[in-house]
Every structure is written in C-alpha cells, then in structure tokens.
Amino acid sequence: MRRALKIEETIVKIFLWASVILVFACLFAILFDILKQGLPYVTWEFLTAYPEDMGREGGIFPAIVGTIYVVAVSIIVAAPIGILSATYLTEYSRDNAVVRAIRFATDTLAGVPSIIFGLFGLAFFVIFCGLGWSVLSGGLTLAIMVLPTIVRTTEEAIKSVPRAYREGSMALGATKWQTVYKVVLPSAMPGIVTGIVLSIGRSVGETAAVLFTVGGSLFIPHSIFEPANMLSLHLYKLVSEGISFEMGYATASVLIIMILIINITANYLMRRLTAKRLGSGNA
Amino acid sequence: MRRHEWLIEKVLFISAAMAILVIALITVFVVAEGMPLFQNYSLWKFLSGLEWDPNGYVFGIFPMIIGSFYVTLGALILGVPVAVACAVFLAEYAPAWMTRILRPAIELLAGIPSVIFGFWGLVVVVDLIRDHAPGRGLSIVAASIVLAVMILPTVINISEDAIRAVPRSFKEGSLALGATHWQTIRSVILPAARSGILAAIVLGMGRAIGETMAVIMVAGNSPKLALSIWEPVRTLTANVALEMGYAAGDHYRALFATGIVLFIIIMLLNSLIGILPKKAGDER
Numbered sequence: 001m002r003r004a005l006k007i008e009e010t011i012v013k014i015f016l017w018a019s020v021i022l023v024f025a026c027l028f029a030i031l032f033d034i035l036k037q038g039l040p041y042v043t044w045e046f047l048t049a050y051p052e053d054m055g056r057e058g059g060i061f062p063a064i065v066g067t068i069y070v071v072a073v074s075i076i077v078a079a080p081i082g083i084l085s086a087t088y089l090t091e092y093s094r095d096n097a098v099v100r101a102i103r104f105a106t107d108t109l110a111g112v113p114s115i116i117f118g119l120f121g122l123a124f125f126v127i128f129c130g131l132g133w134s135v136l137s138g139g140l141t142l143a144i145m146v147l148p149t150i151v152r153t154t155e156e157a158i159k160s161v162p163r164a165y166r167e168g169s170m171a172l173g174a175t176k177w178q179t180v181y182k183v184v185l186p187s188a189m190p191g192i193v194t195g196i197v198l199s200i201g202r203s204v205g206e207t208a209a210v211l212f213t214v215g216g217s218l219f220i221p222h223s224i225f226e227p228a229n230m231l232s233l234h235l236y237k238l239v240s241e242g243i244s245f246e247m248g249y250a251t252a253s254v255l256i257i258m259i260l261i262i263n264i265t266a267n268y269l270m271r272r273l274t275a276k277r278l279g280s281g282n283a
Numbered sequence: 284m285r286r287h288e289w290l291i292e293k294v295l296f297i298s299a300a301m302a303i304l305v306i307a308l309i310t311v312f313v314v315a316e317g318m319p320l321f322q323n324y325s326l327w328k329f330l331s332g333l334e335w336d337p338n339g340y341v342f343g344i345f346p347m348i349i350g351s352f353y354v355t356l357g358a359l360i361l362g363v364p365v366a367v368a369c370a371v372f373l374a375e376y377a378p379a380w381m382t383r384i385l386r387p388a389i390e391l392l393a394g395i396p397s398v399i400f401g402f403w404g405l406v407v408v409v410d411l412i413r414d415h416a417p418g419r420g421l422s423i424v425a426a427s428i429v430l431a432v433m434i435l436p437t438v439i440n441i442s443e444d445a446i447r448a449v450p451r452s453f454k455e456g457s458l459a460l461g462a463t464h465w466q467t468i469r470s471v472i473l474p475a476a477r478s479g480i481l482a483a484i485v486l487g488m489g490r491a492i493g494e495t496m497a498v499i500m501v502a503g504n505s506p507k508l509a510l511s512i513w514e515p516v517r518t519l520t521a522n523v524a525l526e527m528g529y530a531a532g533d534h535y536r537a538l539f540a541t542g543i544v545l546f547i548i549i550m551l552l553n554s555l556i557g558i559l560p561k562k563a564g565d566e567r
Contacts, residue, residue, distance in 0.1 A: 102302055206396065
C-alpha cells in the first residue's frame with residue numbers, strides 16, 4: 001500500500017515536471033525558431049524601406065507606421081471609456097439590474113472571437129458609418145476588442161486602493177469625484193497603465209479583427225481616413241499567399257520583439273505596483 | 284457643486300453603458316447582414332449541407348461546424364492535461380524560483396499574437412507532420428497542436444486561481460488526518476476546485492473555437508467533411524476570414540450567417556460558465 005503510493009507520487013511528480021518543461025519548451029521553440037531564421041534579415045534598411053514586388057523585397061516601414069497609427073487610435077478611444085467605466089463600476093454603482101447588465105456585457109465582450117469583431121467592424125464602421133477601409137475603422141474595431149481588458153485591469157487596480165485613502169480624503173471635505181480624481185485614480189495609476197500596456201500588446205498582434213477593416217495598403221496613410229497596413233496583416237499575406245517566407249520570418253521577428261518589449265514593460269510596471277503595495281502595507 | 288458631481292456620475296454611467304451598446308450593436312449588425320440569406324436559402328440546408336460552393340450557390344456549413352468541433356476537441360485533449368498539471372504544480376509544488384520564471388513565461392505565451400502561432404505552426408508543426416504521417420501536414424492534428432499551445436495560458440491561469448481558492452482548512456484537515464500531499468491534492472483539493480477548473484476548460488474551449496489566424500494557416504481549409512485526423516479541415520472562423528475579402532450578395536450574407544452560428548456557440552459556452560458554481564466551497 002505504502003509502496004504503491006510512493007510509486008504513484010513519483011509518477012505524478014514526473015508528469016507535473018514534464019508538463020512544466022513542455023510549456024517552457026513550446027515557448028522557447030516558437031521564439032527561438034522565428035528569431036533565429038528572421039533576425040538575420042532584420043536590417044536598418046528592412047525597417048525603413050517600402051516593400052517592393054508585393055513584399056518579396058524591400059522593407060516593412062509602412063506596416064510599422066500603420067501598426068502604430070491603428071493601435072494609437074484604439075488606445076486613445078478605449079482607454080478613457082474603459083477607465084471611466086471601471087470607475088463607475090467600482091466607485092459609483094449600486095448592485096442593480098443595470099449594473100449587472102453592464103458586467104454581463106463586459107464579460108461577454110471579452111469572450112467574443114476576434115473574427116466577429118472583424119465582421120462587425122466591416123458591417124458597422126466600414127460600410128454603415130461610411131469610414132471605408134481605414135486607420136479609423138481598424139482602430140475603432142480594436143478599441144471595442146480591448147475595452148474589456150482595460151475595464152477589468154482598471155477595476156482591479158481601483159479595488160486595491162486602500163479604503164483609508166478614500167476616508168481620509170472625504171474627511172478632509174473632498175467630494176466624491178474629487179476623491180476619485182485626486183486620490184483613488186492616481187493611486188491606481190500603475191495598475192491602469194499595466195492594463196493599457198497589455199491592451200497595446202493585444203492590438204499590435206491582432207489580425208482577424210483588422211483583416212477587413214484597415215484595408216492593407218502598401219503605403220503610409222496620410223490621415224486616419226486612409227487605409228493602412230499592419231505588421232500582423234503583412235505577415236499573414238506574405239505567408240498565406242506564399243510570397244516570401246524569408247520576409248515572413250523577418251516580419252514575425254519584428255512583431256515578436258515588439259511584443260517582448262511590451263511584455264517586459266507590463267511586467268516591470270506590475271512589479272513596481274506590487275512592491276509599492278507591500279511597502280504601504282508595512283508602513 | 285452638487286450639479287457638477289451629478290453630471291460626472293452621468294458621464295461615468297454612459298461610459299460604463301457603452302459595453303451594453305457595443306454588444307447590442309454587434310448582435311444587431313452581424314445578424315442584420317447574415318439573416319437575409321434565409322429568405323433565399325433554407326436555414327436547414329445551410330446548417331446541415333455537406334457542400335460549400337459559393338460559385339454554384341451552395342452554402343452548407345456542416346463540415347465547418349464539425350471542423351471547429353474536431354480541432355477544439357483535439358486542442359482540449361492535448362492541452363488540458365498539461366495545463367492542469369502546470370496549474371497544480373504552480374499552486375502546490377513549485378519552488379519560489381520556479382514560479383518567478385514560469386509565470387512571466389506563461390504571460391509571454393499568452394501575449395504572442397495568433398498570426399505568429401500560425402506561422403510557427405506552418406513552418407514547424409506542419410512540416411513535422413508531413414514528414415512522419417500521411418497527408419500533406421495541413422490537418423486537424425496540426426491545428427489541434429497549435430491551438431493546444433494557445434489555450435495553455437488561459438487554462439493554467441484560471442485553474443491555478445481555482446486551486447488557490449480552495450480554503451486552507453480543507454488542506455490542513457486532510458494533512459492532519461495523515462494523508463500525504465499528493466493524496467490531499469487528488470482527493471481534496473482537485474475535487475474542491477472542480478468547478479473552477481471546468482470553467483477554465485470552457486474558457487479555453489471558447490478561445491479555441493474562436494481562434495482564426497492560427498487555424499487558417501495550419502488546418503488546410505478544405506470545406507469537405509474530414510474523414511481522418513490527418514486530413515485538412517475548415518473551421519467556421521476560417522470560412523469567414525478566407526472568403527470575406529471577395530464575397531458579394533448571398534455569398535457575403537452566408538459568411539455573416541457563419542459568423543452568427545459562431546457567435547451563438549460562443550454565447551452558449553459563456554452562459555455555461557455562468558451556470559457553474561463560482562468558487563470552491565460555494566456548493567456547501
């Protein structure tokens with residue numbers, strides 16, 4: 001009996017360690033394979049030149065610029081709405097049917113597949129609103145997609161602000177909004193920024209939602225009403241149409257490096273946030 | 284002053300209500316673009332039809348419904364055991380140094396764009412399968428493997444939360460009765476965390492069904508009913524993404540109708556999570 005148990009525990013431990021190692025292996029296999037084959041092609045010229053011959057030659061400059069534009073639009077739209085929404089849900093709302101409906105809507109939105117956002121963006125922004133294939137259509141579609149992320153992370157950040165801060169502010173005669181604006185939101189800022197950084201990461205890599213909304217032009221857009229290309233979209237076209245795997249590897253490498261930078265930033269912010277909270281706990 | 288506060292509260296409320304507006308708009312617009320198809324084409328033929336040929340005016344999405352089901356099932360079979368094991372490891376066994384490197388690794392895995400997963404799947408996984416199995420590599424198996432990796436972070440994180448939410452007293456009670464650590468995990472902690480782990484699996488399922496770019500690049504996208512796991516398959520998501528670029532008329536509507544089917548499946552899964560009891564101990 002004892003012996004059988006011992007054997008079982010050993011097997012379980014081996015399985016657990018094997019699973020963990022497998023997860024690491026997957027991650028490193030992906031990063032290593034793409035960076036190894038892609039980085040040699042990532043030159044200054046590749047980053048700053050226009051694509052030639054449908055992307056077989058040349059660079060990805062318009063796609064980099066397009067990515068930045070579209071992501072900027074999405075964050076500029078989603079961040080204020082998301083932060084205000086989370087503020088309402090945590091600081092103002094009472095538990096009633098409307099608030100439950102808002103929560104349900106936010107949760108549902110988080111589970112909607114990106115291709116559905118793409119369909120909606122096409123039917124609503126591109127066609128119904130008449131925005132056409134443009135930076136604006138793509139940006140607004142992505143804004144809707146990342147809204148739940150911003151709402152959730154902001155809610156978490158606001159909830160972690162100690163009650164005493166609010167009571168102190170109220171005791172000094174501040175109104176509710178003054179307290180929220182001057183005390184609660186600034187204290188929650190690192191958490192909010194982390195949420196925004198994570199949303200940037202999601203927007204940068206998103207493909208399906210922008211497939212029928214940004215257009216995929218080979219040029220740099222001059223305004224938000226013009227079509228643009230994005231790195232993710234460019235990579236998909238290069239690979240799916242069999243244009244060039246070398247350029248695909250290189251584009252994927254650039255995308256991975258951007259995601260790595262975004263992730264490290266989010267991690268750093270998160271750690272600072274935790275450190276600060278522990279600090280205030282000791283005081 | 285009071286008026287000012289009142290106005291601010293209204294602005295905040297409107298921002299919060301945007302989520303409801305957006306969900307309503309998505310539903311209305313996707314349905315409005317897709318539904319008119321059924322004035323010309325029978326709903327039953329659409330859902331149960333085995334053939335998809337837009338040029339011949341035949342829109343049967345049954346193979347794609349099955350296709351989405353196959354790749355999702357494959358992803359769960361391959362991904363869930365590994366993910367739950369990882370969650371148990373993180374919550375119960377992992378030494379601090381291991382947690383410190385494992386957690387960022389999982390976060391990074393969650394942050395990798397799906398188009399990168401698809402590209403990696405195409406150049407590595409599909410190649411491997413082509414060399415060692417029948418078929419051209421683009422297959423249900425390839426899509427399942429790539430999706431399994433993609434759902435790992437979701438299932439790991441939520442399962443771990445569920446395991447950690449099990450009250451300490453459960454564990455202490457079991458240990459005090461002389462059970463070993465593993466016996467406690469197997470007989471006390473995992474059963475108590477069951478509903479949370481189920482929720483994690485359902486969420487992972489939702490991610491797998493809704494995934495588009497990674498699947499499109501590795502699944503082969505043939506709109507025929509697949510007869511073996513080494514054959515190519517087309518999912519609902521892939522059907523939309525592949526053809527929307529050039530579709531018009533009833534073809535365009537049929538693609539939106541495909542989106543409606545996908546949307547309904549996702550909504551059903553979401554409501555399934557709502558039914559599951561929230562935390563360990565709630566069932567008491």
